[in-house]
Amino acid sequence: MAVIKTEHLTYIYGAGTPYEKRALDDINLSIEAGEFVGVIGHTGSGKSTLIQHFNALLKPTSGKVYIDGVDVWAAGKAALQGFRFDVGLVFQYPEHQLFEETVYKDIAFGPRNMGLSEREIDERVREAAHYVGLTEAMLDHSPFEISGGQKRRAAIAGVLSMRPKVLILDEPTAGLDPRGRDQILRLIADYHRTTGSTVLIVSHSMEDVARYASRILIMNNAKVHAYLPVREAFSDPEVLMNMGLSVPPITRVFHRLSQKGLYSGPEVLTLEEGKAALKAMLGGAKDA
Amino acid sequence: MLKDITIGQYFAGDSLIHRLDPRIKLILTMLYIAMVFIPTNPAGLIAVALFVVACYGVSGISLSTVRRSLKPILPIVVFTTILNIFFIEGRVLVNLGFVQITYEGLLVSALMVLRIVCLIAGTSLLTYTTSPIALTDAIERLFAPMRRIGVPVHELAMMMTIALRFIPTLIEETDKIMAAQKARGADMESGGLVDRVRALIPILVPLFVSAFRRALDLATAMECRCYRGGEGRTRMRQMQLMPRDMVALVVTVAGLAGVIMLNGWLPSVYG
Structure with missing residues (x-):
């Protein structure tokens, strides 16, 4: 069943002013439960606006958003909070939203707003901290005195602790060093695997998307250009290049190879796949 | 909003x-x-x-x-x-x-x-x-004679320019932080007076932290360009x-x- 669905979703910023801008234009989308979706698109293509509709932060100018089959804006204002617990949204640079005295209290902010019992809150905070790899000792620290990467993970834990059915992250690796990036992406992938929840991740890194996502949502000029399995999405580099996007470097290498007639086979997305394909090619050549 | x-x-x-x-x-x-x-x-x-x-x-x-x-x-x-x-x-x-x-x-x-x-x-x-910049410039020029009686005219004008410059930035920042806390279920629209004031804490703390961070960054950037107050400073735009x-x-x-x-x-x- 589709966990998130939109019908003719349109959103216009500053309607009626000289600064009017159509940020989303007639979006029809249906995201199945359990998917790991990579959302790509050039800056200003509407990605961030779209994901803020998925947890009822923005109200569509026209059109509808369904979460678990329920029309979000038909249910009344009181129900909105519930949708935000169902669809957890981690903003860009989420560490800028930390505010509590201790990491523990900050992670507990979401569950506390849900009105859970202290025992339940405690359980969820420790679980979320475990997912993101924060130690027990770190929970008592002030969120302002831990390192940048730890802050980011604490902030992500603050959303995980709500146990959302859908987890959306807006460029979770922006501004991190390579190791920090890998850690964040791996923890998200682990979370996806262990909980079976739906994950959407906005990213500018085609490599990351190719490596972790099962499907790709390509946004272009306020519209959904395509929503399809990863391998198909990267099968035509030209189209992506024209939208100011790209394909992973390794995919490009194998594209060139196949253009020269040196490689024929499925799309290569990761270094591991590339290695295997190369080995097979070389092995095959030896046999010949 | x-x-x-x-x-x-x-x-x-x-x-x-x-x-x-x-x-x-x-x-x-x-x-x-x-x-x-x-x-x-x-x-x-x-x-x-x-x-x-x-x-x-x-x-x-x-x-x-x-x-x-x-x-x-x-x-x-x-x-x-x-x-x-x-x-x-x-x-x-x-x-x-x-x-x-x-x-x-x-x-x-x-x-x-x-x-x-x-x-x-x-x-x-x-x-x-x-434009706000032209306006503070003008204020600085008009009040320049007051420097003689010890009023730090240039510094005041610079402070005003910076404050004006950061109003839109801080508004945008506030919007972002509000959205992020709402995404974690923060409720800013209901409850009594005490509840509402308490609901501001998750907004104000990150806002102050970010304002201080921006202030430090700006100070560094200004020093990198050798800013050291109004003494002997000339202007690009002469009035x-x-x-x-x-x-x-x-x-x-x-x-x-x-x-x-x-x-x-x-x-x-x-x-």
């Missing part, structure tokens, strides 16, 4: 009023304020109103913008009107028993409303047609008085003189 605030909003343009020297515009605004407060007779104030309308015509800024800038002061206008209508004695028009409406009361309150509208509309024209500035000054002074003379001839409504 927060984006709707329009205090001191600048509309870029190329009209005669836009091109006037900001120092002159500042002085003209002072003269204009005098002009608004002098008339004690409706005719004099109507003349002032016509002057403002003419200025708006020249500036190319629509009068609907003025309407929007007047909206926040509507409660004040209504309040003073009501006070004036009911509490000024004179020829009774309507008698409601415990209060009475007088001819003089109506006249005084009409004058008061027109005065407030003229004041807001006229002074708004300054910020509508002058130079043009003939049009003189014309504007003469017109406004003539207007002020006209209003003063008109006021001498006409009877005062304040008796």
